[in-house]
Amino acid sequence: MVEATLEQIVYTYIAEHVDDEFDYDTEIFEEGFVNSLFAIQLMTFLEKEFAIKITMDDLDMENYKSVNAIGEFVRRWRERNVR
Amino acid sequence: MKALHDVLTQVEQFAAEELRPRAGEFEAQQEIPQDVIISLAKHGVLGATIPVEYGGLALDAIDYGNLTETVGKACNSVRELLTVHVSLVGESIKRWGSEEQKRYWLPRMATGEILAAFALTEPEVGSDAKGIGTSYRQEGNRFILNGRKKWISFGGIADLFLVFASRGEEMTAFLVESSMAGVSTTKMSNLLASSSSHLAEIHLQDVEVPLENVLSRVGGGFAYVVNTALDHGRYSIAWSGVAIAQEALDGMVTYGRTRKQGGRVICEYAEVQKMIADASANLHAARALCVAAGLKRRDKHPDAIIETTIAKYFSSKMAMKVATDAVQVFGGNGFSRDYPVERLFREAKVLEIIEGTSQVLQPVIAQHALRTCYRKGWWSEP
Numbered sequence: 001m002v003e004a005t006l007e008q009i010v011y012t013y014i015a016e017h018v019d020d021e022f023d024y025d026t027e028i029f030e031e032g033f034v035n036s037l038f039a040i041q042l043m044t045f046l047e048k049e050f051a052i053k054i055t056m057d058d059l060d061m062e063n064y065k066s067v068n069a070i071g072e073f074v075r076r077w078r079e080r081n082v083r
Numbered sequence: 084m085k086a087l088h089d090v091l092t093q094v095e096q097f098a099a100e101e102l103r104p105r106a107g108e109f110e111a112q113q114e115i116p117q118d119v120i121i122s123l124a125k126h127g128v129l130g131a132t133i134p135v136e137y138g139g140l141a142l143d144a145i146d147y148g149n150l151t152e153t154v155g156k157a158c159n160s161v162r163e164l165l166t167v168h169v170s171l172v173g174e175s176i177k178r179w180g181s182e183e184q185k186r187y188w189l190p191r192m193a194t195g196e197i198l199a200a201f202a203l204t205e206p207e208v209g210s211d212a213k214g215i216g217t218s219y220r221q222e223g224n225r226f227i228l229n230g231r232k233k234w235i236s237f238g239g240i241a242d243l244f245l246v247f248a249s250r251g252e253e254m255t256a257f258l259v260e261s262s263m264a265g266v267s268t269t270k271m272s273n274l275l276a277s278s279s280s281h282l283a284e285i286h287l288q289d290v291e292v293p294l295e296n297v298l299s300r301v302g303g304g305f306a307y308v309v310n311t312a313l314d315h316g317r318y319s320i321a322w323s324g325v326a327i328a329q330e331a332l333d334g335m336v337t338y339g340r341t342r343k344q345g346g347r348v349i350c351e352y353a354e355v356q357k358m359i360a361d362a363s364a365n366l367h368a369a370r371a372l373c374v375a376a377g378l379k380r381r382d383k384h385p386d387a388i389i390e391t392t393i394a395k396y397f398s399s400k401m402a403m404k405v406a407t408d409a410v411q412v413f414g415g416n417g418f419s420r421d422y423p424v425e426r427l428f429r430e431a432k433v434l435e436i437i438e439g440t441s442q443v444l445q446p447v448i449a450q451h452a453l454r455t456c457y458r459k460g461w462w463s464e465p
């Protein structure tokens with residue numbers, strides 16, 4: 001079995017909360033797929049799923065705008081915190 | 084640090100001896116006396132969920148829920164202080180504060196040196212929080228705030244306000260000290276309940292707030308701070324409903340077992356038992372929702388937010404119903420200030436209004452159900 005990529009995990013989670021079709025580049029907040037309350041929920045999910053801790057410095061909405069952006073953000077976070 | 088169990092036992096004793104007997108008196112005098120606030124701080128209540136390194140008790144969600152119930156059962160207004168100081172402001176600073184902000188504010192809040200209030204609502208803006216009119220503009224490293232906040236619990240005595248202001252579409256959260264030039268408050272009175280919760284209007288006139296007093300980031304006021312704060316606030320209100328309902332049920336039962344009519348104690352009448360049974364079953368259900376939400380919160384589960392919303396919605400309505408029935412069981416005495424249930428009846432109402440009215444939460448809960456309970460192709464259309 002192939003392990004799900006980070007993006008796939010994030011996509012699956014968001015898809016559970018969105019009825020419309022979207023892809024890895026869809027700007028989910030900008031295009032109104034989810035509301036702002038979902039931002040907090042999404043952050044909680046990311047923290048738990050990927051064992052990261054989102055702090056004030058990570059609050060740029062750019063980090064969460066799409067599945068690909070989230071994937072990049074989580075990787076950057078991990079790299080930053082491994083060292 | 085004192086063992087957690089000892090802390091909770093001591094708070095229970097304090098609530099029984101110092102809060103419950105005086106709750107009516109606080110309302111009549113329209114204030115929570117300073118000695119009570121000092122005692123709350125001494126027992127660690129004001130730093131309930133603040134991490135130990137910042138001088139708090141670091142209670143987890145379940146213990147904090149139990150603490151909220153203990154305090155709320157005895158005195159709703161003191162519980163309101165917990166909601167705003169710990170849940171709305173303390174948790175927001177804990178989650179989104181910079182290390183400097185946490186180190187500065189949290190220990191002072193835990194000792195009660197500083198009392199904090201949450202200032203979102205305005206005379207013209209409540210449910211539609213995104214539409215606030217309090218404004219800010221930036222001048223170098225300072226922000227200039229102008230506007231008016233209304234319905235701010237403990238606004239009359241707080242030293243720190245978590246103020247939300249907007250610049251066009253953007254909203255930012257500011258830590259505003261009551262001592263800053265241009266800040267003034269007006270006490271609100273003639274209220275249905277919460278007379279001792281020091282409700283106030285806050286006036287902000289050209290208040291200069293330094294950049295280091297921005298909580299989270301400029302523009303992050305709604306998405307991060309309001310949402311986080313209200314989520315914690317809803318959890319607190321859910322337990323507050325349990326508190327009021329438990330107190331009302333205790334009253335109903337105690338009165339029902341002692342009041343005699345027609346030669347029998349009234350609790351022997353089936354109609355009275357129906358009210359007691361409904362109250363008891365609904366209270367159990369609300370408590371179960373609160374515990375379920377609490378466990379998810381403790382586990383940092385993403386569904387904690389919706390579970391908390393459901394718990395708040397159900398528990399606040401349940402508290403109103405149980406308090407109403409409690410007045411009914413007390414009959415004419417339910418109307419009298421000599422008995423506590425009329426106060427519970429008045430106090431329950433606000434739970435359906437604050438931290439998102441029932442009407443505002445309904446579509447949120449419905450959307451969740453519409454998404455999670457849809458079964459495609461469950462049956463074929465005839």
Ligand SMILES: Cc1cc2nc3c(=O)[nH]c(=O)nc-3n(C[C@H](O)[C@H](O)[C@H](O)COP(=O)(O)OP(=O)(O)OC[C@H]3O[C@@H](n4cnc5c(N)ncnc54)[C@H](O)[C@@H]3O)c2cc1C
Pocket residue numbers: 167200201202203204207208209210211233234235236237276277282433436437438439440441442443
């Ligand atoms: C005792 C007390 C303490 C408070 N403490 C604080 C505090 O510490 N800090 C703070 O910031 N605020 C506080 N508030 C204010 C409180 O949060 C607001 O009253 C609440 O958000 C509702 O706003 P509103 O009063 O403007 O009512 P409105 O928003 O005007 O609502 C009026 C009615 O319209 C309904 N309604 C509004 N919008 C919708 C919608 N979109 N869909 C369906 N129905 C809708 C509501 O459900 C309600 O029934 C307090 C209020 C009280 C009474």
